[in-house]
Amino acid sequence: MIGRIVLQLLILLMFAPLPLGVINKTKALFAGRIGPPLLQPYYDLARLWRKGFVFSRTTTWVFLAGPVVGLVVPVLACLLLPFGGLPAPISFHGDLILFVYLFGLSRFFTAAAALDTGSSFEGMGAVREVTFSCLAEPIVLFCLLVLAHGADSLTLGGLLGPQLTSFWHSPHAASLGIVLVCLFVVLLVENSRIPFDDPNTHLELTMIHEVMVLDHSGPALGMILYGAAMKLVVLGALVVRLALPLQTGWLIGDLLVFLVGILLLAVVIGVVESTMARLRLPRVPQVLVGTSLLSVFALVLALR
Amino acid sequence: MIWLLCGIVLMGVSGLAGLIGSRARDGGQKLACALILVGVTLCLPALLKVLAPTATVINWRWAVPGGQFLLELDAISAAFILPLLLVVALGAIYGLGYWRHREHPANATKLQIFYGLISAAMIVLLLARNSLLFLMAWEVMALAGYFLITTEDHKPEVCRAGFIYLIATHSGTLALFGAFALLGTGQPGALSWPAAASFSSPQAGLIFILALFGFGMKAGLMPLHIWLPGAHAAAPSHASALLSGVMIKTGIYGLVRLTSFFAEIPAWWGWTLLLLGVVSGIFGVALAIAQHDIKRLLAYHSVENIGIIALGLGLALLGRSYNQPTLVVLGLAGCLLHVANHGLFKSLLFLSAGSMIHGVGTREIDQYGGLLKRQPLTGLFFLGGAVAICGLPPFNGFISEWLIYLASFKVLNSPSGVLSLSLLTAPALALIGGLALACFVKVFGISFGGEPRTAAAASAHEAPATMLWPMGIFLLACAFIGLLPSQLAPLLNRAAAQWQGQDHPLPLSLGGPLAPLAAISLAGWILVVLLALVFWRLRRCSQGARRDLGTWGCGYPFPSPKMQYTASSFGDSLVRLFNFGLWSKRHGGRPDGLFPATSSFESHTPDLFLDRLFSPAFQGAAWLMHGVRRLIQNGVAAIYLLYSALTLLVLLALLTR
Structure with missing residues (x-):
């Protein structure tokens, strides 16, 4: 048991920055560039960890709490999730609500840390982040309801259990497909990817998440980047498990399926980012409300 | 039980001490506070015995037609009384620093008298088992509440708020007279209350509608909440905490108690409450985002939280109509626990808001800023309360919302097709939670983060210890319920059983509906420990860093505090999203030309109803x-x-x- 928990945490901690490298490589390929090395996110993190801090005289301890919560929450959330063949270390009736609300906690502190600097740019980023997230949360709940209906269970481990294969073959497969699309949209919003946000535009007024961390430096910035990378893997694990519910019955095989799935997901995100433009800001709520309607449709299909 | 009565009497008369003590040294106030504390202590032994198999009852003859002095303490009453005692005691201590006799000679004695009176009346109301006794306590509470709201009766807006409250509460009481009269017809005890799940009447629907109007008016369910924002903003902060944290819950108590009498619950009762809950929740929080006055904002959050409580109660009622025992237990446990939780974190927030008002001298959020440096402890307590009210782990708000979520997910297992409509509770709750988070990020970030926006905010001072201690204890109570929720499971389980008239509650151990609370507490502890470790590590490695630079202004070298995001600008994008229901008024704000003259902008969101x-x-x-x-x-x-x-x-x- 302990060994499995350690293995799961090790996979998360070691593997998390790699998908970012894959996304960047994919985008570079589409743009006809060579692009940064695959392991560039690791180098970035190492470099940031060695650097010193610079603080604005306006900031207080809340400014440091943002990165801390942003780093801890994905680690704890990962403990609620089954990774490949590894069962979820903490599993109880209704743990899916805790999973959703943990990310709420990290959003609260990231936004509070942004407002702590007193910069109007960061205030702008904070309000956009909380606005879009509160539209994304009902989507997640609708998707979870569909999954819980199919699984007849209220634990994340049960939701993402082996019954998913038969779910795909049942008449309810259409609703599962819609759920997959909806969760992918939520993944893009929550991880601030194109078409909702652009992770590369630090100094434009249209960005959301990146502007909230403008003032962070050194190890704190590294923790934010690392936390974001882990969040991508944790939320990605949901999507991957839904799309590839293969169960080989063999621990290493299951883990391989999971890891390959995450990398494939990173490639898909890279393709989406290369082929789409970022949406205009007023369009984002409309897309999110549309996705909510889609998820309601999935629920109706599932309950039919 | 006799000690409980002594405690109630002591609390009720505590304010009279203000008339005798020396005003210059606040002697009377200290004496009154001590009387309240003694009264609260006397109440505690009876409450600790609430889980014992024999009920605590007082039954005296009363020479009033139809009246009977019948008090009974059961688990439902205890779930309401426990937070009440904490709020009353800590509020009284807070008042020693916040509303001192020598600083407010005109009204401090009045405040003290009615503070004690309303506390005693509420406890009697929560124990009464006779319509007449209940209504008398109800009226004493309502009138004492009026005098608390109009403490500063020299201000016209305070008088207006008090007047609206008076009209609202009396129209509610009128409906209650009707409801209890109908309840009394056709049963032998006339005005004494029937046992749980034993009553049936052809006019049950009418009784429910009247009670929903009367109790909903007091609780502040959405179309009936009109008195609430003005009243909570007008009262002194510790009185607001009592009104918002405890008094409006007597409306919920009335609904819980009244619905428990009926043997058969029609399904439309549950549906009505669910609908009202969703409307109160979403529009309560949307209106809160649009407010600029911190106490009005907190008051609208009371409407939102009453909505969440109504969602829990609605699910429990549906569980009774459709015969789903786990739905009943989870829904009612969520409802009762959220009542207690809201009492704790809303009081904490009102008290810290009082400390901010005390330090800065205004209620306008846009005039605060940078308060965390000037009021570090108040800021910490407010932050704790904000995290709790958003329903985020590891605090108590998460536990009760989790129970309601779980109740809503339980509907999936039911065979009934109509019931599945109540699945929508979960996404609605998620939307409410997301909006509440946006609102409290705004309040905390704008008030405590950044640079002071006015000279008053720059010279703000920390509150005295008598105000800080009560806030700290509230925060500890919030953390206690959040980290050790299984401690309360027996009480909630028993309350749910008593509500349905069952003698034997569902099992608590493995497989019972409340069993996962222990696992949540494990996750909460892991979260707290991890956060503390990482924060400590980061704090240590950032020790020698430079802290003398300005915030990065994207190259602009002369930033001023005026350029910061304000509460209005923060709320703007969300308010626009909900403009279909809010209809905010906006004036000015569009400078034109190459060298625009001075321009001003103001926005105002009147109450919808x-x-x-x-x-x-x-x-x-x-x-x-x-x-x-x-x-x-x-x-x-x-x-x-x-x-x-x-x-x-x-x-x-x-x-x-």
Whole structure:
């Protein structure tokens, strides 16, 4: 048991920055560039960890709490999730609500840390982040309801259990497909990817998440980047498990399926980012409300 | 039980001590506070025995027709009384620093008298088992509440708020008279209450509608919440904490108690409450985002939280109608626990808001800023309360919302097709939670983060220890329920059983509906420990860093505090999203030309129902009645004679057959 928990945490901690490298490589390929090395996110993190801090005289301890919560929450959330063949270390009736609300906690502190600097740019980023997230949360709940209906269970481990294969073959497969699309949209919003946000535009007024961390430096910035990378893997694990519910019955095989799935997901995100433009800001709520309607449709299909 | 009564009496008369003590040294106030603390302590032993198999009852004869002095303490009452005692005691201590006699000679004694009186009346109300006794306590509470709201009765807006409250509470009481009269017809004990799940009446629907109006008015369910924002903003902060944290919950208590009498619950009761809960929740928080006054904002959050409580109660009622025992337990446990939780974190927030007002001297959020440096402890407590009210782990708000979520997910297992509509509770709750988070990020970030926006905020000072200690204890209580929720599971389980008239509660251990609470507490502890470790590590490695630079302004070298995001700008994008229901008014704000002159912007969001619906409607009615009166009472003597003659003729026609 302990060994499995350690293995799961090790996979998360070691593997998390790699998908970012894959996304960047994919985008570079589409743009006809060579692009940064695959392991560039690791180098970035190492470099940031060695650097010193610079603080604005306006900031207080809340400014440091943002990165801390942003780093801890994905680690704890990962403990609620089954990774490949590894069962979820903490599993109880209704743990899916805790999973959703943990990310709420990290959003609260990231936004509070942004407002702590007193910069109007960061205030702008904070309000956009909380606005879009509160539209994304009902989507997640609708998707979870569909999954819980199919699984007849209220634990994340049960939701993402082996019954998913038969779910795909049942008449309810259409609703599962819609759920997959909806969760992918939520993944893009929550991880601030194109078409909702652009992770590369630090100094434009249209960005959301990146502007909230403008003032962070050194190890704190590294923790934010690392936390974001882990969040991508944790939320990605949901999507991957839904799309590839293969169960080989063999621990290493299951883990391989999971890891390959995450990398494939990173490639898909890279393709989406290369082929789409970022949406205009007023369009984002409309897309999110549309996705909510889609998820309601999935629920109706599932309950039919 | 006799000690409990002594405690209630001591609390009730505590304020009179203010009349005798020396005013210059706040002697009377300290004595009153001590009396309240003694009273609270005397109440505790009875509450600790609430899980014992025999019920605590007092039954005295009472020489009032139909009246009976019947008090009974069961788990449902205890779930409401426990947070009440904490709020009353800590509020009294807080008042020692916040509303000192020598600083407010005109009204501090009045505040003290009615503070004690309302506390005692609420406990009696929560214990009463006789309609007459209940209604008497209800009226004492309502009137004492009026005097708490109008503490500063020299201010016109305070008087207006008090007047609206008075009208609202009395129309509610009128409906309650009707409901209890109907409840009394056709049963032998007349005005004594029937046992749980034993009563049936052909007029059950009418009783429910009347009770929903009367109790919903007090609780502040959405279309009936009109009195609440003004009243909570007008009262002194610790009185607001008592009103918002405890008094409005007596409405919920009434609904819980009244629905427990009925043997059969029609399904539409649950659906009505669910609908009202969703409306109160979403529009309560949307209106809160649009507010600029911190106490009005907190008051609208009370509407939102009452909505969440109504969602829990609605699910429990549906569980009874459709015979789903786990739905009943989870829904009612969520409802009762959220009542207690809201009492704790809302009181914490009102007290810290009081400390901010005390330090800065204004209630406008846009005039705060940078308060965390000047009021570090108040900031910490406010942050804790904000995290708790958003329903985020590891605090208590998460536990009760989790129970309601779980109840809503339980509907998936039911075979009934109609019931699946109540699945929508979960996404609605998620939307409410997301909006509440946005709102409290705004309040905390704008008030405590950044640079001070005014000179008053720059010279703010920390509150005295008598104000800080109560806040700290509230925060600890929030963390206690959040980290050790299984401690409360027996009480909630028993309350749910008593509500349905069962003698034996569902098992608590493995497989029972409340069993996962222990696992949540494990996750909460892991979260707290991890956060503390990482924070400590980061703090240590950032020790020698430079802290003398300005915030990065993207190259602009002369930033000023005026350029910071304000509460209005923060709320703007969300308010626009909900503009279909809020109809905010916006003035100015568009500078034009190359060298624009000074420009100003202001936005204002009136209350959806009070300012847009009820006020115009009542004004129209008043105008109409004025016209009718002018027509009838026109001052011509001949016409009055005609009235007399007509009356006599009509009487003659009626009486002679």
